[in-house]
Amino acid sequence: xxxxxxxxxxxIAIAExxxxxxxxxxxxxxxxxxxxxxxxxxxxxFLQLFLSEPEGETWPLEDNMAxxxxxxxxxxxxxxxxxxxxxxxxxxxxxxxxxxxxxxx
Amino acid sequence: xxxxxxxAELLLQANQLASRGKTTPPRTVDLxxxxxxxxxxxxHCITRQVTLYILPQAQSSERYEFVxxxxxxxxxxxxxxILRQNDQTPAQTRECSSTMRTSKELLxxxxxxxxxxxxxxxxxxxxxxxFTKEEVLGVIQLSTAAIEIIMRLSKVNPITLRCDPTFExxxxxxxxxAQMRPV
Numbered sequence: 001x002x003x004x005x006x007x008x009x010x011x012i013a014i015a016e017x018x019x020x021x022x023x024x025x026x027x028x029x030x031x032x033x034x035x036x037x038x039x040x041x042x043x044x045x046f047l048q049l050f051l052s053e054p055e056g057e058t059w060p061l062e063d064n065m066a067x068x069x070x071x072x073x074x075x076x077x078x079x080x081x082x083x084x085x086x087x088x089x090x091x092x093x094x095x096x097x098x099x100x101x102x103x104x105x
Numbered sequence: 106x107x108x109x110x111x112x113a114e115l116l117l118q119a120n121q122l123a124s125r126g127k128t129t130p131p132r133t134v135d136l137x138x139x140x141x142x143x144x145x146x147x148x149h150c151i152t153r154q155v156t157l158y159i160l161p162q163a164q165s166s167e168r169y170e171f172v173x174x175x176x177x178x179x180x181x182x183x184x185x186x187i188l189r190q191n192d193q194t195p196a197q198t199r200e201c202s203s204t205m206r207t208s209k210e211l212l213x214x215x216x217x218x219x220x221x222x223x224x225x226x227x228x229x230x231x232x233x234x235x236f237t238k239e240e241v242l243g244v245i246q247l248s249t250a251a252i253e254i255i256m257r258l259s260k261v262n263p264i265t266l267r268c269d270p271t272f273e274x275x276x277x278x279x280x281x282x283a284q285m286r287p288v
Binding site for chain 1: 124188193220223224226237
């Protein structure tokens with residue numbers, strides 16, 4: 001199998017492994033894995049984790065770190081060729097941004 | 106008189122930018138700059154502590170000169186060896202990389218550096234990238250935690266006069282990837 005195809009399948013598998021998991025007070029409500037080019041111009045997996053609303057301004061640090069450890073574990077289980085995996089944490093209903101953030105609207 | 110770049114000051118700046126406007130929505134430009142500052146706080150902490158390890162008796166002016174030789178992509182490469190991501194670990198560093206990998210703390214530092222560098226790149230150059238206040242505050246927390254780990258691992262034991270052995274390996278390999286800037 002070509003590495004890109006393996007990465008595509010890996011991205012889906014990592015997202016599936018994380019979806020629905022609750023770590024501390026944080027639940028992964030949804031997860032998406034995409035394959036794209038990173039800042040090193042290498043093919044990489046970009047994981048988007050849609051999380052339950054944090055109780056404070058952000059999620060607890062322990063949950064954040066445990067989520068990242070869970071992602072590293074999921075990668076290790078898959079035995080993929082070496083690939084970078086980047087994680088973005090996204091609230092289900094993000095706080096709206098100021099008008100300055102709408103340059104392309 | 107030198108006014109060094111203080112990681113703690115960069116973290117403070119990042120927090121101020123991300124927390125601006127308690128009653129008004131955050132500004133995209135502030136969130137992007139906060140991500141950038143959180144990354145640079147971690148970068149400068151790594152290069153400063155590695156320099157202190159390599160040149161423990163140097164004058165501060167000598168250390169500020171030496172610290173300029175470190176490269177962002179050099180540190181990233183060492184992080185890739187630790188995480189076994191992207192880069193095939195060269196045979197000459199396989200044993201050391203394997204030892205570094207046994208340290209959960211070093212894995213956290215490597216993962217945080219890699220994640221933050223990618224996010225800084227998006228924050229500074231990608232017009233389509235979106236950031237939320239929740240995520241950016243999380244990024245700042247991660248940077249702060251990684252910096253605390255680095256400070257702990259790089260602390261010299263007063264009896265053995267050594268720091269954590271896995272940090273020594275990390276510092277040595279980050280230094281190996283440093284390069285003299287062209288004059």
